[in-house]
Amino acid sequence: xxxxxxxxxxxxxxxxxxxxxxxxxxxxxxxxxxxxxxxxxxxxxxxxxxxxxxxxxxxxxxxxxxxxxxxxxxxxxxxxxxxxxxxxxxxxxxxxxxxxxxxxxxxxxxxxxxxxxxxxxxxxxxxxxxxxxxxxxxxxxxxxxxxxxxxxxxxxxxxxxxxxxxxxxxxxxxxxxxxxxxxxxxxxxxxxxxxxxxxxxxxxxxxxxxxxxxxxxxxxxxxxxxxxxxxxxxxxxxxxxxxxxxxxxxxxxx
Amino acid sequence: xxxxxxxxxxxxxxxxxxxxxxxxxxxxxxxxxxxxxxxxxxxxxxxxxxxxxxxxxxxxxxxxxxxxxxxxxxxxxxxxxxxxxxxxxxxxxxxxxxxxxxxxxxxxxxxxxxxxxxxxxxxxxxxxxxxxxxxxxxxxxxxxxxxxxxxxxxxxxxxxxxxxxxxxxxxxxxxxxxxxxxxxxxxxxxxxxxxxxxxxxxxxxxxxxxxxxxxxxxxxxxxx
Numbered sequence: 001x002x003x004x005x006x007x008x009x010x011x012x013x014x015x016x017x018x019x020x021x022x023x024x025x026x027x028x029x030x031x032x033x034x035x036x037x038x039x040x041x042x043x044x045x046x047x048x049x050x051x052x053x054x055x056x057x058x059x060x061x062x063x064x065x066x067x068x069x070x071x072x073x074x075x076x077x078x079x080x081x082x083x084x085x086x087x088x089x090x091x092x093x094x095x096x097x098x099x100x101x102x103x104x105x106x107x108x109x110x111x112x113x114x115x116x117x118x119x120x121x122x123x124x125x126x127x128x129x130x131x132x133x134x135x136x137x138x139x140x141x142x143x144x145x146x147x148x149x150x151x152x153x154x155x156x157x158x159x160x161x162x163x164x165x166x167x168x169x170x171x172x173x174x175x176x177x178x179x180x181x182x183x184x185x186x187x188x189x190x191x192x193x194x195x196x197x198x199x200x201x202x203x204x205x206x207x208x209x210x211x212x213x214x215x216x217x218x219x220x221x222x223x224x225x226x227x228x229x230x231x232x233x234x235x236x237x238x239x240x241x242x243x244x245x246x247x248x249x250x251x252x253x254x
Numbered sequence: 255x256x257x258x259x260x261x262x263x264x265x266x267x268x269x270x271x272x273x274x275x276x277x278x279x280x281x282x283x284x285x286x287x288x289x290x291x292x293x294x295x296x297x298x299x300x301x302x303x304x305x306x307x308x309x310x311x312x313x314x315x316x317x318x319x320x321x322x323x324x325x326x327x328x329x330x331x332x333x334x335x336x337x338x339x340x341x342x343x344x345x346x347x348x349x350x351x352x353x354x355x356x357x358x359x360x361x362x363x364x365x366x367x368x369x370x371x372x373x374x375x376x377x378x379x380x381x382x383x384x385x386x387x388x389x390x391x392x393x394x395x396x397x398x399x400x401x402x403x404x405x406x407x408x409x410x411x412x413x414x415x416x417x418x419x420x421x422x423x424x425x426x427x428x429x430x431x432x433x434x435x436x437x438x439x440x441x442x443x444x445x446x447x448x449x450x451x452x453x454x455x456x457x458x459x460x461x462x463x464x465x466x467x468x469x470x471x472x473x474x475x476x477x478x
Contacts, residue, residue, distance in 0.1 A: 054382050086384035096379035100397040100476045109393060110383040142476055158383060 005068065007076065007199045008053070008088075008166050013062030014075075014223075015045075015052055022048040023059065023206045024223030028201075035192065035200045037210035037231065040220035041246060046203040047093075049220070050168040053201075054090040055081040067165060070166065086114050089159030093171040095151040097143035104130075104139040107161050126178050131158045132194060133187050149180035153187055160191060171204040173209065185209060207250035210234075220242040262445045268436045275432035276453055278346065282418040282428060287411050293354065294361025301362060302369040311366070317359035323420045325352040330424045349421035353414060360410055361403075368402040369395060373478045401477050408465035412458055429453055451456035 008030040009207050015023040022045050030036055038046045051057045053064060055077070064072040066087055071079045098106050104126060110120035130136045133153045138146055148156065152172055159167060169188070173181035194196060204210050210217050211231050218228040229237040235247055265272075301307045316424075320328075330348040334340050343351060372395050380390045422431035433446040468474060 051378075056378055056381060081381070082384045082386050085256060085382055090382040092375070092379060092382075094375065096373075096375045098376060098380070098394055099478050100394075100401070109384060109389075113386075113389045113393075114384045144476065155379075 005032070006030060007034075007067055008201075009063075009065045010049075010053065011063045013049070013052060013059050013064065015048055015057055015059040017048070017057070022057075022223055023052060023062075026062070026082075026220075026224045028218070028225055030199050030201060033197050033199055034216065035202065035214040036228075037214035037217045038201060038203045038225075039205070039210060039217060039222055039243075039246060039250070040209070041242070044220045045223040046220055047170050048223075050170050050201065050203060051091060053166075053168060054088050055084055056090070057178055083116070086110070087164050088166045088168065089162060089164035089174050090168045091152075091155050091159050092171065093174050095143070095148075095155040095175075097146075097151055097155055097158070099143050102140055103135065103146070106143070106154060107157050107178050109163055110158070126157070126161055129161050132191060133157050133160075147180070148176045149183055152176065152184050156187065156191070157182075160195075163195075163198065165197075167198055167200045169200060171203050171205065174205060181206075181209075185213060189213070205250065207235075207247065219246070258443065258444075261442060262449075264440045264442060265445060265449060267438060268432060271427075271432045271435070272429065272449065272453070275367055275427060275429040276428065276457075277416065277455075278419050279429040280457070282346065282349055282353065282421055282426065283411070283415045286350050287414050289350070290354040290357025291361050291407065297358065297367050298365025302366045307366075311363075314362050315361050317355065318363065320356070322353060322356050322417050323423065325356055326420055326424060328352070329355070332345070345421065345424045345426040348424060349418070349426050352429040353421075355409060357414060361407070364403045364406055365399060371402060372398045376478060391408065391463065398477050401474050404474065405465065405469050408461070408468065412461050412465070415457055415461070416454065417450040445446035 003037050008028070010026060010028040013023050013026040014021070015085055023043045026045070026049055028049070030122065038047050038049070048057060052059050055072070057074055059072070061075045063070060063074060066084070071077070098109070101109065104123065107126040107130070108119070108122040111117045111125055112119060126135065127139070131140055133156060135150060135153045135157060137165065138154065143151060143154070152175075155226070156172070173184055176184060184200045188200075194199070202214060203208070211234070214231050216228055217231050217234040218224065218225045219238060219240065219242075221240070226240045227238055227243060238247060301310050306311070326349050329343075330345065332342070334342040342348075348394040376394060377390060380394050385393075417426055419430040421428055422434060425431065429450050433450045436446050437443045
């Protein structure tokens with residue numbers, strides 16, 4: 001596994017939702033172990049891009065490859081979506097836990113059904129990850145009984161337990177208050193320390209989160225990535241007028 | 255009391271008939287409900303997954319519009335021998351078939367809209383972790399559909415218990431039929447109907463409380 005090859009390559013991806021062009025020839029490269037923050041105004045296509053990488057949206061044009069293997073070629077699927085999704089985890093803004101199951105069941109379901117683990121193996125794996133994310137004491141509870149921070153951590157565990165190569169985080173702290181958000185960010189940091197090879201794309205509206213957590217920041221507008229710089233240089237390097245305005249607004253809100 | 259000469263004693267002769275009538279009532283209700291709910295759920299699942307299902311739903315709405323009494327007559331007097339070449343079902347089975355059809359039509363409607371009503375976000379989350387469609391159906395969609403439809407289904411069951419009295423018109427010997435027999439042989443009416451009413455109350459009241467308990471349960475609220 002070479003460092004300079006990319007784990008994920010997105011090329012010329014276009015997506016229409018209804019009559020609206022949501023992604024308009026997006027290109028993206030994510031290298032092994034990289035954390036990339038995706039910023040941009042609401043409706044610029046950030047969430048759609050993550051969902052499309054996870055194949056929850058079906059693009060009409062473009063290619064995506066994971067670890068050198070093309071799974072979407074010119075808008076056509078090369079693998080079944082479920083085969084891709086176990087390698088590319090997606091965590092949602094509003095958790096979307098399965099309400100009829102305990103947190104433990106939420107986490108082990110994919111291990112048993114996707115990876116074919118026995119119940120006992122799955123529970124052991126889930127308990128390990130629950131320990132990393134400090135949610136051991138909520139495993140027996142149902143999602144309705146959790147706080148936002150706990151729910152988001154369970155949701156993270158549900159995605160991480162499959163050991164995906166790429167983790168897509170869609171505004172995972174937006175539904176949380178500042179303190180809880182920070183604790184969730186700390187949890188992800190810890191996960192990243194344990195699994196250094198894990199590559200992450202994180203959509204966020206918080207500049208400080210992007211700066212502290214990611215290696216690179218990419219700015220998105222009108223359905224494509226406009227510019228991208230290392231996180232510590234983004235603020236002074238960005239050229240596009242819209243990204244300057246966004247950065248100013250993000251700094252003001254912080 | 256107020257000039258009416260109460261006399262329940264004549265009903266003692268019908269004690270065994272009432273007991274067996276009670277079982278016939280429960281038998282009709284139970285089997286119509288089970289058969290109707292199972293068929294309706296299966297049809298509802300199919301209908302909800304078919305894209306152009308307008309015609310199915312129209313036929314289903316038409317079936318729901320037919321009163322149970324009419325359905326019972328229709329099933330009972332249908333010329334089975336001439337059209338299907340099979341012997342006609344007796345009064346008991348005719349009423350079970352008729353009430354199953356009505357129950358299944360209600361269930362199709364209920365299940366179809368419940369499936370459409372399952373949170374799309376939850377389904378996306380299930381897809382996002384690589385679960386396949388059948389697994390999602392089994393572990394995410396169906397548990398939610400059961401929670402959505404159970405309160406209405408329990409109300410339907412209570413309705414069926416009461417509507418099973420219609421089976422008496424074609425001679426199925428459930429409670430009302432026994433009462434009508436007793437009345438016609440003794441020329442006393444009120445006392446028999448009081449017994450019938452009490453029997454229904456004894457069956458329906460526990461079901462009502464059970465339904466209420468389920469509606470209040472934590473289990474039922476585990477959906478978004």
